[in-house]
Amino acid sequence: MQRLETKIGQFIADGVDEHQLRSSLSKASRSRSRATLIQECEKLIS
Numbered sequence: 001m002q003r004l005e006t007k008i009g010q011f012i013a014d015g016v017d018e019h020q021l022r023s024s025l026s027k028a029s030r031s032r033s034r035a036t037l038i039q040e041c042e043k044l045i046s
Contacts, residue, residue: 008025012018021044028040 008018008021011021024040024044028037028044031037031040
């Protein structure tokens with residue numbers, strides 16, 4: 001978990017909105033299909 005928090009901190013330092021990032025990560029982690037996981041991950045990088 002520490003590694004993930006470190007990465008989140010790096011994204012925040014680069015100007016990514018923390019709330020939006022954590023929300024997207026939460027949605028991706030709860031996905032029930034590969035297609036949904038891919039869709040949520042694509043939202044993270046767009």
